[in-house]
Amino acid sequence: MMSVETEIRFSLNGRPVSLKVPATMKTLAMLRDRLGMTGTKYACGEGECGACTIEIDGKTVNSCLMYAVDCDGREVVTIEGLRTPEGLHPVQQAFVDHGAVQCGFCMPGMIMQSRNLLANNPELTREQAQRGLEGNLCRCTGYTKVLDAVDAVAATNTCGGRANP
Amino acid sequence: MEKTANATPTAKQTLIGTRVKKPDAPDKATGKTRYINDMVLPQMLIGKVLFAGRPHAKIVRIDTSAAEQLPGVHAVLTGKDATGLKFGFVRDNVALKDKVRCEHDEIAAVAAESEDIARQAVALIEVEYEDLPGVFTPEDGAREDAPLIHDNFPGNKSLAFDFQHGDVAAAEAASDFVVDNVFRPHHVTHCCMGTSCAIADFDHNGKLTIWTQTQYPYNYKMDLAPALGLHPGDIRVIQPPIGGAFGSKLDVYPYEPIAALLARKTGRPVKVIYSREEEFKASPTRQPAIIHMRTGCTRDGTLTFRSADVLLDNGAYTSWGPTIPVIMMRTVSGHYRVPAVDFKAQAIYTNNPYAGSFRGYGNVQCTYATAQQMDMLADMVDMDPLAFHLKNSQKSGEITPQKSFLRECALVECLETAAQASDYSRKRKEYAAQQDAPGRYKKGIGLASSIHNAGGAKIHKSDGIGTILKMDDYARVTVITGASEIGQGIDAVITLIVSEELGVPLEHVTLVNNDSDIAPWDVGVHASRTTFIAGNGTRRAARKAKAQILAAAEKVLGEPAETLELRGGSVVRDQCGTPIIKLDRLLRQMHFQAEPELVMVTDYYEPKSEPEGAQHMSDHSAAYSHAVHIAEITVDTLTGEIKVDKVTVAQDVGRIINRMGLEGQVEGGLAIGLGYALSENMLLDHGLLKNASFRDYKLITAPEMPPLDLHFIESDCAEGPYGAKGISELPTIVIAPAIANALYNATGVRIFNPPMSPETVARAIHERRMQTAPGKATTPSEALAV
Ligand code: FES
Numbered sequence: 001m002m003s004v005e006t007e008i009r010f011s012l013n014g015r016p017v018s019l020k021v022p023a024t025m026k027t028l029a030m031l032r033d034r035l036g037m038t039g040t041k042y043a044c045g046e047g048e049c050g051a052c053t054i055e056i057d058g059k060t061v062n063s064c065l066m067y068a069v070d071c072d073g074r075e076v077v078t079i080e081g082l083r084t085p086e087g088l089h090p091v092q093q094a095f096v097d098h099g100a101v102q103c104g105f106c107m108p109g110m111i112m113q114s115r116n117l118l119a120n121n122p123e124l125t126r127e128q129a130q131r132g133l134e135g136n137l138c139r140c141t142g143y144t145k146v147l148d149a150v151d152a153v154a155a156t157n158t159c160g161g162r163a164n165p
Numbered sequence: 166m167e168k169t170a171n172a173t174p175t176a177k178q179t180l181i182g183t184r185v186k187k188p189d190a191p192d193k194a195t196g197k198t199r200y201i202n203d204m205v206l207p208q209m210l211i212g213k214v215l216f217a218g219r220p221h222a223k224i225v226r227i228d229t230s231a232a233e234q235l236p237g238v239h240a241v242l243t244g245k246d247a248t249g250l251k252f253g254f255v256r257d258n259v260a261l262k263d264k265v266r267c268e269h270d271e272i273a274a275v276a277a278e279s280e281d282i283a284r285q286a287v288a289l290i291e292v293e294y295e296d297l298p299g300v301f302t303p304e305d306g307a308r309e310d311a312p313l314i315h316d317n318f319p320g321n322k323s324l325a326f327d328f329q330h331g332d333v334a335a336a337e338a339a340s341d342f343v344v345d346n347v348f349r350p351h352h353v354t355h356c357c358m359g360t361s362c363a364i365a366d367f368d369h370n371g372k373l374t375i376w377t378q379t380q381y382p383y384n385y386k387m388d389l390a391p392a393l394g395l396h397p398g399d400i401r402v403i404q405p406p407i408g409g410a411f412g413s414k415l416d417v418y419p420y421e422p423i424a425a426l427l428a429r430k431t432g433r434p435v436k437v438i439y440s441r442e443e444e445f446k447a448s449p450t451r452q453p454a455i456i457h458m459r460t461g462c463t464r465d466g467t468l469t470f471r472s473a474d475v476l477l478d479n480g481a482y483t484s485w486g487p488t489i490p491v492i493m494m495r496t497v498s499g500h501y502r503v504p505a506v507d508f509k510a511q512a513i514y515t516n517n518p519y520a521g522s523f524r525g526y527g528n529v530q531c532t533y534a535t536a537q538q539m540d541m542l543a544d545m546v547d548m549d550p551l552a553f554h555l556k557n558s559q560k561s562g563e564i565t566p567q568k569s570f571l572r573e574c575a576l577v578e579c580l581e582t583a584a585q586a587s588d589y590s591r592k593r594k595e596y597a598a599q600q601d602a603p604g605r606y607k608k609g610i611g612l613a614s615s616i617h618n619a620g621g622a623k624i625h626k627s628d629g630i631g632t633i634l635k636m637d638d639y640a641r642v643t644v645i646t647g648a649s650e651i652g653q654g655i656d657a658v659i660t661l662i663v664s665e666e667l668g669v670p671l672e673h674v675t676l677v678n679n680d681s682d683i684a685p686w687d688v689g690v691h692a693s694r695t696t697f698i699a700g701n702g703t704r705r706a707a708r709k710a711k712a713q714i715l716a717a718a719e720k721v722l723g724e725p726a727e728t729l730e731l732r733g734g735s736v737v738r739d740q741c742g743t744p745i746i747k748l749d750r751l752l753r754q755m756h757f758q759a760e761p762e763l764v765m766v767t768d769y770y771e772p773k774s775e776p777e778g779a780q781h782m783s784d785h786s787a788a789y790s791h792a793v794h795i796a797e798i799t800v801d802t803l804t805g806e807i808k809v810d811k812v813t814v815a816q817d818v819g820r821i822i823n824r825m826g827l828e829g830q831v832e833g834g835l836a837i838g839l840g841y842a843l844s845e846n847m848l849l850d851h852g853l854l855k856n857a858s859f860r861d862y863k864l865i866t867a868p869e870m871p872p873l874d875l876h877f878i879e880s881d882c883a884e885g886p887y888g889a890k891g892i893s894e895l896p897t898i899v900i901a902p903a904i905a906n907a908l909y910n911a912t913g914v915r916i917f918n919p920p921m922s923p924e925t926v927a928r929a930i931h932e933r934r935m936q937t938a939p940g941k942a943t944t945p946s947e948a949l950a951v
């Protein structure tokens with residue numbers, strides 16, 4: 001049984017990519033299994049945990065729900081794309097500095113979502129951050145240090161705009 | 166002879182109690198960390214399991230021929246490939262079954278070239294079952310005519326435990342008040358964000374390498390070996406980074422030997438990884454129980470006795486889960502001064518999923534009962550619960566009936582600190598007075614406390630750890646230790662201690678702790694032991710290295726070793742801090758001198774605790790600790806929804822080592838306890854899980870996390886590293902009964918069958934209104950009107 005493959009082209013973390021994917025393949029599987037981008041995590045596959053969060057054209061999506069073919073022609077940013085030549089992105093650095101990372105498995109999604117919230121609202125309050133991160137589950141941290149990290153970035157307004165302009 | 170590279174004196178500074186970052190955090194925050202779930206090996210096959218999907222059945226026929234013929238399939242295994250390879254706590258489990266005893270029983274397994282092919286192959290396996298009547302509660306399992314789940318366990322009886330102290334009957338007769346309740350702590354599961362995963366590979370000498378999530382690498386070999394008919398010495402355990410454990414990785418679960426059996430059969434590495442649905446159905450749970458507890462006191466508020474009769478729902482197989490009475494009984498007998506104790510526990514096989522160990526290890530369930538009964542008795546004797554707790558609190562130096570020696574006991578301080586910080590007594594009175602006043606939303610405040618081992622638990626002959634510490638010619642330190650990193654932050658603690666002792670920068674310390682062929686013995690991450698045990702091991706090893714270095718410095722510099730110290734990467738004069746020689750330079754000199762010397766020390770640290778023993782009368786932990794939680798809540802009496810507004814925590818931590826890691830453990834542990842208290846619940850219908858997704862099984866999310874007011878009491882534990890005690894389980898243990906007591910304060914209702922979900926709470930409030938004021942303001946619409 002050969003499934004039909006479609007050729008797609010998109011920008012991944014600022015670099016052009018083209019590949020053939022089956023119509024049924026999800027973006028998460030494409031990133032992890034086809035492109036070796038394992039930073040984005042699978043933890044539920046049903047849009048319920050946020051571990052697979054990536055940005056498409058400036059909006060966060062659960063990559064486990066989105067079909068890979070729908071990436072065609074779009075700008076895709078994953079956790080690997082946040083790092084700047086100078087080092088960690090300010091949001092990543094804040095998570096490290098505030099002890100927000102324990103097992104770290106939820107963190108790629110948590111950081112992608114946090115960065116997006118901060119970019120869209122530089123004056124993000126703690127309550128807004130809590131609501132904005134409702135879809136990102138973490139079993140280790142109790143979210144407190146995650147919110148501390150987000151607060152710290154909001155206070156210094158160091159997040160910047162689009163993830164990969 | 167001054168060899169001063171940098172003449173600025175280095176003042177004595179301590180890192181103990183500071184905030185140190187987790188060394189692995191940058192890689193985790195950037196997606197660089199390669200978790201076991203991400204790993205791919207050359208030639209690797211994917212293993213998939215066929216689960217029974219029914220709770221109790223005979224396997225009449227199994228036909229794997231279609232699956233075997235599917236292109237890309239390399240092996241199909243069934244029960245006959247694992248015959249006789251029993252493993253588990255009482256050797257009642259096997260990787261692939263010849264009879265079904267619970268929903269997730271592993272019936273067959275496939276190794277194929279891709280996940281898709283493996284999945285298709287599993288679907289092609291034909292099994293004919295003959296369903297058997299099942300038992301789904303321990304009461305049913307204990308009935309004389311109950312279907313037998315394992316032929317060799319008559320009466321469906323699994324483990325049993327008991328402990329008696331004093332004369333309970335006499336104490337009861339002397340009691341003015343006795344509370345008597347049945348609590349039914351429920352099934353919950355760990356929900357590690359990284360799903361279960363193992364990769365197995367055999368070499369041609371018959372040695373198995375297994376990449377696993379275990380938090381218990383050395384005993385893991387012993388536990389895994391019989392499932393494969395291997396010698397434990399022929400197993401190499403590698404522990405890549407994992408997405409959480411929380412106790413779930415203490416047991417060997419069948420998918421691990423399945424990966425190994427498939428690897429042996431195919432001669433290729435095989436990876437088994439669960440989907441979230443499989444994870445919900447086939448990973449461990451917290452041990453459910455039925456706890457019949459009775460506690461008495463005299464009119465003046467002195468505790469007289471506690472008795473607990475515990476029936477454990479063992480599930481289909483015996484894991485670490487039903488061993489929790491070992492910890493439960495320490496709380497029943499030793500939390501507060503209890504003169505007479507009667508504790509009995511019996512685990513009964515059922516056709517439900519089976520438990521593993523889970524952070525809090527029985528004490529979550531037990532404290533839900535003890536802490537509510539303390540609150541009830543205080544109410545009966547008309548005392549402020551704070552005063553009631555204080556009256557019965559132990560002090561340093563007391564020994565419990567089970568011989569737990571409370572060397573440094575800060576229970577009183579924890580109680581007073583938390584009560585004062587939260588203004589507990591005033592608020593409690595005020596809210597109680599408002600209980601029956603009109604209004605939909607009620608405020609409540611509740612206090613709970615518990616005790617837990619805080620220096621390991623000697624359930625094996627050893628509770629020790631091996632440490633190897635070596636320094637290279639650049640003065641970089643490598644610590645090779647048995648202590649596993651599962652996200653909890655032992656990496657930061659070990660780094661901090663080495664830096665403290667050897668005066669090297671934190672970044673110059675590397676940890677090797679994930680390969681059983683390299684790292685020495687340890688008893689695993691459990692029993693709140695790792696900071697305590699590995700912290701001591703690391704400190705001792707570092708001090709040995711330091712003594713060696715300073716002795717060498719004496720030879721080179723001609724200054725007495727006692728006057729020298731290691732600070733800022735140099736040997737300094739202790740008094741003034743003046744650096745004399747750079748450490749790397751000295752190390753090179755040691756290497757190149759006529760009689761070369763290598764700085765590479767080993768240490769075996771064994772805590773001064775006593776083996777648990779069958780009588781349960783031993784000082785089984787090197788330290789004990791207490792925590793008090795005070796929860797402030799708002800209850801919507803219409804919907805039954807509980808909003809936790811704030812939690813005040815006072816915990817005896819002995820001494821803070823890494824403040825950031827400590828806070829993180831308390832916050833995260835408490836969040837797990839909150840989920841247990843409020844929303845998490847595995848809905849089992851005749852042994853079948855009905856809510857195997859995050860949509861229907863509700864973890865605590867960011868908006869539900871209340872502000873925490875953390876108070877760390879430093880009791881300075883003599884045996885602990887720098888005075889520290891183990892800390893990570895108490896936060897999970899104490900929160901649920903604090904909320905339950907707050908719920909009582911707010912509404913006058915008690916929930917004996919957690920979680921305190923909106924439906925359960927609303928029903929209890931409704932029933933109470935029916936009883937207290939029949940026919941008045943009892944319907945939801947009327948409640949809304951007031
Ligand atoms: S893996 Fe996509 S939301 Fe959970």
Ligand code: FES
Pocket residue numbers: 100101102103104105106107137138139140141358408409652
């Ligand atoms: S850090 Fe472990 S799940 Fe969030």
